[in-house]
Amino acid sequence: MLPPVQRRTFMATSVASLCASAFGAMPAKPLGKGRPIVIASSNGLETVKLAMDLIKKGHDPLDAAVAGVGIVEADPSDHTVGLGGIPNEDGVVELDSAVMHGPTHGGGSVASLRNIMHPAAVARLVMKRTDHCLLTGEGALRFAKMHGFPEENLLTDDARKFWLYWKETVSKNDDRIPPPIDELDPAVKAFFGPRYVREYGTIHCSALDTHGNLGCTTTTSGLYFKIPGRVGDSPIIGAGLYLNNDVGSAGSTGRGEANILNCSSFLAVEEMRRNPDKSLKDCLIESCKRIAATNRDKRLQDAKGRPNFNVRFFAVRKNGEFAGASLYAGVKMAVHDGESARLVDCSSLYDEVLDESL
Ligand code: GLY
Numbered sequence: 001m002l003p004p005v006q007r008r009t010f011m012a013t014s015v016a017s018l019c020a021s022a023f024g025a026m027p028a029k030p031l032g033k034g035r036p037i038v039i040a041s042s043n044g045l046e047t048v049k050l051a052m053d054l055i056k057k058g059h060d061p062l063d064a065a066v067a068g069v070g071i072v073e074a075d076p077s078d079h080t081v082g083l084g085g086i087p088n089e090d091g092v093v094e095l096d097s098a099v100m101h102g103p104t105h106g107g108g109s110v111a112s113l114r115n116i117m118h119p120a121a122v123a124r125l126v127m128k129r130t131d132h133c134l135l136t137g138e139g140a141l142r143f144a145k146m147h148g149f150p151e152e153n154l155l156t157d158d159a160r161k162f163w164l165y166w167k168e169t170v171s172k173n174d175d176r177i178p179p180p181i182d183e184l185d186p187a188v189k190a191f192f193g194p195r196y197v198r199e200y201g202t203i204h205c206s207a208l209d210t211h212g213n214l215g216c217t218t219t220t221s222g223l224y225f226k227i228p229g230r231v232g233d234s235p236i237i238g239a240g241l242y243l244n245n246d247v248g249s250a251g252s253t254g255r256g257e258a259n260i261l262n263c264s265s266f267l268a269v270e271e272m273r274r275n276p277d278k279s280l281k282d283c284l285i286e287s288c289k290r291i292a293a294t295n296r297d298k299r300l301q302d303a304k305g306r307p308n309f310n311v312r313f314f315a316v317r318k319n320g321e322f323a324g325a326s327l328y329a330g331v332k333m334a335v336h337d338g339e340s341a342r343l344v345d346c347s348s349l350y351d352e353v354l355d356e357s358l
Pocket of ligand 1: 201202220221222223231232233234240252253254255256257
């Protein structure tokens with residue numbers, strides 16, 4: 001395993017990495033007359049600010065979204081995306097991401113990508129510089145390096161400590177001995193506190209530009225401590241994101257397996273297409289209902305037969321309407337309407353807030 005990232009190394013590499021997040025971006029064009037909107041999951045407040053800034057300078061909506069999520073991909077304190085993401089069960093960070101571009105209806109994605117901080121930008125190059133939609137693992141890494149992305153260790157010291165403690169406590173019947181609670185590193189204690197959730201975090205960003213064109217991306221380090229090679233919904237077009245440039249754009253965070261099994265983001269955009277007069281939040285609730293209706297595995301149900309996990313959807317329509325909806329309440333989303341960036345409440349299928357703590 002490569003040594004963990006130290007702060008000085010991070011600062012030196014992050015400059016090169018942030019430049020890499022622009023690989024494949026297009027030059028700016030003259031502005032149109034439409035009102036731009038950028039939305040993201042709740043960890044994307046800075047994302048929507050940067051993306052809106054770029055859109056107002058005439059940049060393509062996909063390029064704006066990819067640059068915006070690049071902030072979170074480079075943020076070591078977000079443990080669900082990019083650098084600092086929680087590793088797989090072997091202690092290796094594996095990233096998934098996809099992009100879609102409205103004007104061309106193009107899409108690209110990468111899955112199980114190691115050592116590259118900006119998988120969304122690599123996904124954009126898969127879309128632009130190959131005849132394919134999805135590259136995985138070693139092939140995706142070689143493709144990224146070929147295009148000049150720097151290879152670096154994405155396992156931060158904190159994430160390594162969280163993984164080590166998880167490894168030491170996952171079974172009582174093996175040879176590992178966790179430290180006594182009063183000797184536990186404060187960062188580890190805080191991470192595995194009473195609200196600990198084995199997260200399916202992620203960031204989604206959808207952008208509508210002044211010409212009424214859409215672009216979107218979803219990027220993630222996926223499920224904490226996953227089986228190596230596990231791929232979630234984020235790089236699966238139709239599951240973790242989808243757009244139709246005549247209709248709107250949607251993406252999701254949460255239990256990726258539920259989205260893969262229901263093509264949930266595609267379903268949300270299709271619902272929008274078929275029902276132009278239906279409110280956007282109700283279109284997203286349809287995807288939530290579909291997940292609830294098909295969740296037949298008792299292992300994944302609560303005492304009332306409802307899903308025991310959350311899935312969240314975020315969307316923008318071509319007319320600028322935006323909304324978010326989730327299975328359980330208490331979810332927020334980030335939005336920039338051209339005037340200001342803020343967090344707003346999402347709707348939910350169930351009124352309760354899911355107690356996801358273990
Ligand atoms: N939605 C992120 C994942 O399941 O990996």
